[in-house]
Amino acid sequence: MENEQQQKTKARAYEIWEAEGRPHDRAQAHWEQAEQEALSTTDTGDRAPVASMEEEVMTAASSPAPAAIAPKKSGRK
Numbered sequence: 001m002e003n004e005q006q007q008k009t010k011a012r013a014y015e016i017w018e019a020e021g022r023p024h025d026r027a028q029a030h031w032e033q034a035e036q037e038a039l040s041t042t043d044t045g046d047r048a049p050v051a052s053m054e055e056e057v058m059t060a061a062s063s064p065a066p067a068a069i070a071p072k073k074s075g076r077k
Contacts, residue, residue, distance in 0.1 A: 009034045 002010070012034035013027075020026065
């Protein structure tokens with residue numbers, strides 16, 4: 001049976017997964033991030049607001065890919 005901390009970690013990992021667009025290959029990374037967030041909480045149990053983290057992820061995910069760099073022209077003719 002899961003304890004309370006595991007349930008919170010699982011719920012947070014799910015939130016991270018959803019914020020990243022539900023990728024299929026990042027479960028371990030999401031779990032580790034959720035655990036890190038739990039470790040970095042203060043004694044009062046506060047953590048960084050979820051909305052700000054989700055905004056960062058969504059901003060990064062919605063940014064266009066950088067344009068391809070054009071090949072350099074040779075100075076020789």
